[in-house]
Structures are given as C-alpha cells and as structure tokens.
Amino acid sequence: MTATADAEAAANELTPLADYLGSVLRRLRALPPLDLDLTQAYGNVLAEDVVAPHPFPAFDQAAVDGYAARWEDISGGSRGSGYVPAPSGGPGGRSIRLNVVGDLGAASWRPVRLTPGSCFSVAAGAPLPIAADVVVPVEWTDQGMAAVEIFRAPKRGYGVRRAGEELPAGTLLARAGTYVSPALVAVLAATGIGHVVVRPSPRVVIVATGDELVEVGRGSQPGQVVDANSHALTAAAVEVGALAYRVGICDDDPEGLRGLLEDQTLRADLIITTGGTGTGPGDMVRRILSRREGTRAGPVTFTEVALYPGTALGFGTVGAEEVPVVCLPGEPGAALIGFEVLARPAINLLAGAEPVFRPSVRAHLLETITSPVGLREFRPAHVAERRGGGYTVQPLSGGPFTLSGLAEANGLMVLGERVTTAAAGSTVDVLLLDRRR
Known part of the structure; x- marks a missing residue:
C-alpha cells in the first residue's frame, strides 16, 4: 500500500467529528433554572420568555428641557413638517408669548392641566401636563420665567414621549435563550422587572495532569513542562461565560487523581482535564477514568476522533453526582482546539445558550x-x-x-x-x- 492509502485506511478507523459531537451533546442537559435578582442576572441566559408587565415610558413625559405647551397656542395655524418659523417671525418681529404657570421636574407627581395661552417649564423626564402636545426647546425661547417668548414653533409632538411609545405593556422583551446583556438589564428594569429566571453560569473546574508539569513563572527544561494549558483553558471557559476554577496540577498518581476529581464534583457542573488522553505508558487519565470502579458512575469513554490537531478526546461522568467530564489532550495547541470543538459547546449547552457553536x-x-x-x-x-x-x-x-x-x-x-x-x-x-x- 502507498503512504496515502495507509493514511486513508487509518483515518477510516476514526470517528467523524460531527458524529462524536452529536453523541456527546445529546447526553448533556441545560442546568436547572434559577430565579435571580436583576442585578445578578448579567452574563446568564434567560430560561423563559420575558414579557413587559408595565409600559415604557410609564407615563407621558418631556423628552427635552423646555416649555410644555398646546400646539394650537404656538402654531398660529402654520402647516408643514419639521421646524417652521412662528408666524411672528422671531426676534425683531412679533413673537408668541405664553404665561409660565409652573415648573415641572422629573420628581413632580401631581397632575396639572394646561389652559389656553399658558405653558409649564419642564425638565427632560418630567410628566407632561394634561393637554400638552409639544415641548418647545429652551434655546428657541427667551427662557422667560413668568412669561416666555417663543421664536420658533416645532412640529406637533416634538419633545414628547407618550406612555408605552417604545414598549407597550405585554411586549415580548426577550425570548428564552437570550443572553442577559447590560442593555437588556436596562430594558427589564425600565419595564418594572426586578427578578428573572435564568440558567446559572456553569461552574467549570480545570485540571492539568502530568508528572512533567511545573507552575508558570519559570522556563521549561528537559523533564519539565510549564503548565500553560490549565491557565489557557480557564481563560477560555471564562470567555464563554462560565465560572471557571483552576485547581492546578495533578501528578500522574491514580489515587491522587481519583480523590481530586471526587472532591471537585461537589462544586462543578463540568470538569475539564488536560493531558493523559493517549495510550502511552504515562497517560494516566485515560487508564484511570476509562475504568468502572465499584458504584462510581462511569466510565469515561475515550475516542479517536477524526480531528486535527489532537485525535484523542474523552467524555463521560465522574462521581456520585455524575458530573460531566471532558478530557482534552496535553499538547497546548491540541488542547485549545479541543476546547473549541468540544468543551465550548458543552458549556453553552449547560448554560442554555443558543447557538452552542461559534458563528x-x-x-x-x-x-x-x-x-x-x-x-x-x-x-x-x-x-x-x-x-x-x-x-x-x-x-x-x-x-x-x-x-x-x-x-x-x-x-x-x-x-x-x-x-x-x-x-x-x-x-x-x-x-x-x-x-x-
């Protein structure tokens, strides 16, 4: 056989990546929903649709600083769109003069009504007087206090925000699966929502294995390799939105590895190991986790996947709680690629995020x-x-x-x-x- 034919024959024995991912992701379920205070919901994914209980804006209000008036009092019968001169022609000629009967700020709450020929001085966000349908910007007036002269008349409705104009009550604000962003937090708060039901951020534990590993802060030398993987994978898990915990280096000690993983199941929704997935004499992770021992859940299945770089991947559960575990290769490039194709979609699925794959x-x-x-x-x-x-x-x-x-x-x-x-x-x-x- 030629070298190409040998390579093709070997590749045919590997599991296609799409088949492998499908078999893994079908075994995972989104984490149970959690009711959170709105201030804690950022970064999570909604577990159910959210509907506005109240309109936004909640009441008719001024959108700009100025004078709330009746358009009939300032238009003088003028027509057209946009900004048009008042019939007086502005400074140097006659202008529209209205009595200022009060001031309204954002904290004003008593209802007031306009009468013909009068107006209220208003701040942006202040409730509109009854019968007001326009707010004249301050800069188009002489800024009078008892009476004001208006030099230009805006279009009817200018400077006014009506109740529910942006979001009427009953509006679907976000669907289940939506990421809670800062802007969405503002929308939810503005419509009167203080709590939301979300999928919690998955708690992901990262473990690097190998007798050869040493901590960062030094250079590698023969027989020693600086642990880059656990740091990189912790950062990658955080980027996805997980609560990531790096537990450091675990030597190739069977009892030490078993005990460490058993301890971590108490605080993990997913465990990621790196190193030891091959079939060499030092690949302890594969040898230990692929066994079923006593009543412990398992085993972790290690599969030769048609993936480059890094063909050997592991997936299964550990501990009495059957916490999912993803086993990635020890070579740093292969570990990061393995995270992208396997661990990242697993984290997104646990978080209830859609889609689970990158665009x-x-x-x-x-x-x-x-x-x-x-x-x-x-x-x-x-x-x-x-x-x-x-x-x-x-x-x-x-x-x-x-x-x-x-x-x-x-x-x-x-x-x-x-x-x-x-x-x-x-x-x-x-x-x-x-x-x-």
Whole structure:
C-alpha cells in the first residue's frame, strides 16, 4: 500500500467529528433554572420568555428641557413638517408669548392641566401636563420665567414621549435563550422587572495532569513542562461565560487523581482535564477514568476522533453526582482546539445558550494549503471583510500547533475530512473567534 492509502485506511478507523459531537451533546442537559435578582442576572441566559408587565415610558413625559405647551397656542395655524418659523417671525418681529404657570421636574407627581395661552417649564423626564402636545426647546425661547417668548414653533409632538411609545405593556422583551446583556438589564428594569429566571453560569473546574508539569513563572527544561494549558483553558471557559476554577496540577498518581476529581464534583457542573488522553505508558487519565470502579458512575469513554490537531478526546461522568467530564489532550495547541470543538459547546449547552457553536462565514482563501487526509482540521487564520462584501482568510504560519498563531488568529479555518488541498481562491468555512481588539 502507498503512504496515502495507509493514511486513508487509518483515518477510516476514526470517528467523524460531527458524529462524536452529536453523541456527546445529546447526553448533556441545560442546568436547572434559577430565579435571580436583576442585578445578578448579567452574563446568564434567560430560561423563559420575558414579557413587559408595565409600559415604557410609564407615563407621558418631556423628552427635552423646555416649555410644555398646546400646539394650537404656538402654531398660529402654520402647516408643514419639521421646524417652521412662528408666524411672528422671531426676534425683531412679533413673537408668541405664553404665561409660565409652573415648573415641572422629573420628581413632580401631581397632575396639572394646561389652559389656553399658558405653558409649564419642564425638565427632560418630567410628566407632561394634561393637554400638552409639544415641548418647545429652551434655546428657541427667551427662557422667560413668568412669561416666555417663543421664536420658533416645532412640529406637533416634538419633545414628547407618550406612555408605552417604545414598549407597550405585554411586549415580548426577550425570548428564552437570550443572553442577559447590560442593555437588556436596562430594558427589564425600565419595564418594572426586578427578578428573572435564568440558567446559572456553569461552574467549570480545570485540571492539568502530568508528572512533567511545573507552575508558570519559570522556563521549561528537559523533564519539565510549564503548565500553560490549565491557565489557557480557564481563560477560555471564562470567555464563554462560565465560572471557571483552576485547581492546578495533578501528578500522574491514580489515587491522587481519583480523590481530586471526587472532591471537585461537589462544586462543578463540568470538569475539564488536560493531558493523559493517549495510550502511552504515562497517560494516566485515560487508564484511570476509562475504568468502572465499584458504584462510581462511569466510565469515561475515550475516542479517536477524526480531528486535527489532537485525535484523542474523552467524555463521560465522574462521581456520585455524575458530573460531566471532558478530557482534552496535553499538547497546548491540541488542547485549545479541543476546547473549541468540544468543551465550548458543552458549556453553552449547560448554560442554555443558543447557538452552542461559534458563528462562521464562508471566505476566499488567499493561499494554497494542504491538510491531512481523513481529518477535519482547524487551522488558525486571519479573516477580513472584503470591500464590496464577503470575506478573505489568510492561514497563519506554523499550522494549528503554534501557540503564537492561535494567539494572533481571529478565526479558525475548517478543512473537511476529504480536503487534502485547498487552492488559493477557493472558498472555505471559518469560525469567528470572539477577540476583543
């Protein structure tokens, strides 16, 4: 057999990524809903539809500082749209003069009524007097206190916000699955909502395994590898919206690993391990978690997935509470890609967020590249919008194993299992990374 044929035969023994993800995600359920005070709801996902119990604005109010008046008193019969001169012609000629019968601020609450030829001085947000249908801006007047001269007459309704004009009572404010943003918090509060039912942010515990690992703050040397993975994966979990806890390094000690995972099930909705997923002599995670012991839930199943980089992934449950666990490879690039394709959608599903996968675009490839046969490759890339519409994508040098490429990338180019060569000018799928730059 040729080398290509050997590679194809080996790839045929791997589980397609789509099949693997489907089998994993079907085993997960969104966390039970929780009633939270509105001030605590930011960053969570709504568990049910939210309807406005009260209108917004709650009452007729002034939108600008000025004078609340009857349009008939200031229009002089003028017609047309926009801003029109008062019939007096403004300063230098006759102007409209109204008696100022009171002042209204945002805290005013007693109802008042306008009579012909009168007006109220109002602040933005103040309730409108009965019969008022226009607010004349301060700068279009002489700013009088007992009486005011109006030099220009705005269109009827200018400077006025009617009750329910933006959001009538009964309006659907947000559907279940909506992310609670700061702006949505403002909308909910403004319509009288103080509590919402949300899916809690998943509590995610990250564990790095391996006798060779050492803490950050030093350089790697033979026999020692700085633990980059647990720090990176903790940051990645936070980016998704999880409450992430890094518990540090666990040596390749069977009893130590079992005890650590058992302890973490008390505070975790999901556990992520990194390292030890292969079949080598030091791959303790796979050897320990793939066994069913006593009454403990399990085992964790390790699968060779048609994924590049990093084919070996694990998923199952641990502890009496059957807490889901995702096992990622130890190589940093493979761990981060594994997080993107497996752990990230799992966290989103637990949080009730939709969609669970990152958004993607179709982009024109700027250079010809090759990809391993039979594997779905996720390659760091830079995606940009084209003038006139569409996107271009530039693969970053070094491929998916380079941490510098992953740090620079704003997208992950996806090359399917049957793609061995993608020519410049062809169209490929690109996952858009949420990078705040």
